[in-house]
Amino acid sequence: MKNENSRRSFLKNIALASFATLALSGCDMKALEEFLQQNFRTLSKKEKNKIIKNLAIDYKKKYGKEFNVSDKPALEGTLFGYALDLARCVGCRRCVYACVKENNQSREPQVHWIDVLQMEKEKGIDFAHSTSQYNPEKVPSEGHFYLPVACQQCSNPQCTTVCPVKATWQEPDGIVVVDYNWCIGCRYCMAACPYGARHFNWGEPTIPVEEINTEMHYLGNRPRMKGVVEKCTFCIQRVREGKYPSCVEICPVGARKFGNLLDPESEIRYILENKRVLVLKQELNTQPKFYYFFGI
Amino acid sequence: MEIRKFKNIHRLTILLILCVILALSCNNKATDEIKFHGVSQKQAKNKKTEKVTEFAVDAPPFSYGIYPCTDCHANFAPKPEKRELVEWHDDISAIFNHDSENRWCLDCHDLKSRDSLRLASGKLLDFKESYKLCGQCHGEKLRDWKVGVHGKRTGFWNGKKEYLLCVHCHDPHAPKFKEITPEPPPVRQEDIK
Numbered sequence: 001m002k003n004e005n006s007r008r009s010f011l012k013n014i015a016l017a018s019f020a021t022l023a024l025s026g027c028d029m030k031a032l033e034e035f036l037q038q039n040f041r042t043l044s045k046k047e048k049n050k051i052i053k054n055l056a057i058d059y060k061k062k063y064g065k066e067f068n069v070s071d072k073p074a075l076e077g078t079l080f081g082y083a084l085d086l087a088r089c090v091g092c093r094r095c096v097y098a099c100v101k102e103n104n105q106s107r108e109p110q111v112h113w114i115d116v117l118q119m120e121k122e123k124g125i126d127f128a129h130s131t132s133q134y135n136p137e138k139v140p141s142e143g144h145f146y147l148p149v150a151c152q153q154c155s156n157p158q159c160t161t162v163c164p165v166k167a168t169w170q171e172p173d174g175i176v177v178v179d180y181n182w183c184i185g186c187r188y189c190m191a192a193c194p195y196g197a198r199h200f201n202w203g204e205p206t207i208p209v210e211e212i213n214t215e216m217h218y219l220g221n222r223p224r225m226k227g228v229v230e231k232c233t234f235c236i237q238r239v240r241e242g243k244y245p246s247c248v249e250i251c252p253v254g255a256r257k258f259g260n261l262l263d264p265e266s267e268i269r270y271i272l273e274n275k276r277v278l279v280l281k282q283e284l285n286t287q288p289k290f291y292y293f294f295g296i
Numbered sequence: 297m298e299i300r301k302f303k304n305i306h307r308l309t310i311l312l313i314l315c316v317i318l319a320l321s322c323n324n325k326a327t328d329e330i331k332f333h334g335v336s337q338k339q340a341k342n343k344k345t346e347k348v349t350e351f352a353v354d355a356p357p358f359s360y361g362i363y364p365c366t367d368c369h370a371n372f373a374p375k376p377e378k379r380e381l382v383e384w385h386d387d388i389s390a391i392f393n394h395d396s397e398n399r400w401c402l403d404c405h406d407l408k409s410r411d412s413l414r415l416a417s418g419k420l421l422d423f424k425e426s427y428k429l430c431g432q433c434h435g436e437k438l439r440d441w442k443v444g445v446h447g448k449r450t451g452f453w454n455g456k457k458e459y460l461l462c463v464h465c466h467d468p469h470a471p472k473f474k475e476i477t478p479e480p481p482p483v484r485q486e487d488i489k
Contacts, residue, residue, distance in 0.1 A: 075454075078454075085445075090473075090475075090476065091478060092476050092477075092478050092479065093478050093479035093480075093481075094479060096479060096482070097479050110482065110483045112482050115482070132481060132482055133481045133482075133484065134478075134481065135478065135480070135481050136478070137477065138475035138476065138477060138478075139475060139476060139477075139478045140475065239453065242452040242453060242454045242455055243452060243453070244450065244451070244452075244453055249450055251448065252465075252476065253448075253465070253473065254446070254447045254448030254460070254465070257444065257445065258453055259453050260453065260454065263454075266453070267443055267444035267445055267449075270443045270444075270445055271445055274445075275445070295440065295445060295446055
């Protein structure tokens, strides 16, 4: 009962409090602005620049380094797609850790955007009989294959539709993004994602200062805060500059392929047109832009 | 007490309505949904991948000091007969496992021009183009390699790319891909907090 009372008075006082802050003017204007900040998509270029400049200052204060926070929009005529060769992947997990580094994931508590599942060749793709805990001396293990799972970048995403505050959406180049400043941490999106690809910051994220990647995108790898959801963005900070995602670059067997689905000359289109391709949980009609294929 | 409660609920409703309005006003773009199959016609101005005429490749992965081969081979006559090598390259002889029953060094290396590879036609080939040699017998793999599907390219998805040669991943003398040590498994979900 007491609890409820205090919540009511809190609600009652919000208006008062904001007026007071305004009156005191500059007491902590930045915090107030953040509170009132709209969804990133609806901001003007000028407003975006201001937010980003403030972020760079905040990050510098926190980590003592210069940061470059980009807000580069989608390139015209691009729709990104990804393909992974199941005949090639050996389950070495190089991609998992390259992703952690590139995208400033929390080391403790541990957040991984890529989950590599080991499956039995005999059973085929069968999540019930898979494990991410395999740890032999050498991979691949006899009789097994490996299926790395991260955000499937659905064309018809469930996660974005359930978000009560529209803190997550699909960009024109097909990347599903999260505005961490807008996310309220309700985790509806995590429940809605059939791939377990969204991750919650249960604790205050920690990243060793010397390992922070200072090339960042507002909708991508900028450091997150406790209580927000994050996930793979195809390395938005890289791919909008024309680079490959860092998991593609690290993969020692060349199993990971990336490109523009609208470009008939791209490797991704070649795969769709010439290889046996599948998507995970097709029956759910999420329409992933992450394809698995057999490069035989 | 009853009235106060009612008032509070009233306030709450107004606040809720305000929130909904706010949320809706930010919502206008959420309907511009992208679908791969529908969109390919709509956004026809495709950003074409820049054509790369030659294949830019990483340097061949020679062992230190082995190339140019003629540093040694200029000093003695080549011996064409198939045999177990003992004086030198015994390491290669020992691991040689590439259709080895039917194959010998000189199916790929030239007898006289040691610094070159050699195609079945007799044409000499620079080591930077060793993929052509492999392509003689693995044509479908070479086709996939050229379009970036087998093997690996780095660089820019919409621009210049660099290729790894087949021999960066496959030892030409024992081409089965070597097993590697995996990175550590993730912390179990139930242990995170």
